[in-house]
Amino acid sequence: MEKKLFEQEFKGYWRERDSKGLPAYSGIFVVQSFYHDRDLGKVSMNDLIYIGKADNINERVRIHEKWYVWKKELKPGEQLCFSCTPVPKEDRERVAAALIRANQPKMNSVYKNTFPFGTTVVNLYGDYPLLKKKIVVENPEDE
Secondary structure (H helix, E strand, C coil): CCCEEEEEEEEEEEEHHHHHHCCCCCEEEEEEEEEEECCCCEEEEEEEEEEEEECCHHHHHHCCCCHHHHHHCCCCCEEEEEEEEECCHHHHHHHHHHHHHHHCCCCCCCCCCCCCCCCEEEEEEECCCCCCCEEEECCHHHC
8 A cells, every 4th residue: 555644734723612713624623622721821732532524624513413422521621622734635534544543532433443544654733732743654454
């Protein structure tokens, strides 16, 4: 299988209340929990909950059937937060699979233990504190 390299920039953070402002492009989105300590003026990103893919990130997040499940993962005082990166439709499944395999988000099940693509390298830039910066995922059948 073909080895492929992807350079992905994760852009911005959208809190749950601002999620209607997520971009409408094709790509991958990340659902995270965060806590905002107003007294200290600090935000801490806590847990990687889910990695998803969509033709239109804004629409997919807005109508996603797992909102209730994501919210159940929050600890007292936490909120949901989203980040995303554009990925062309033809590469979306592969990049999402590599991110899931390497980062093991709580609420994903597919691709946590399998990877049906050729060796995939993903270098990440931008706003993504809970994701690994450089990912290399290999398909055992390639060896």
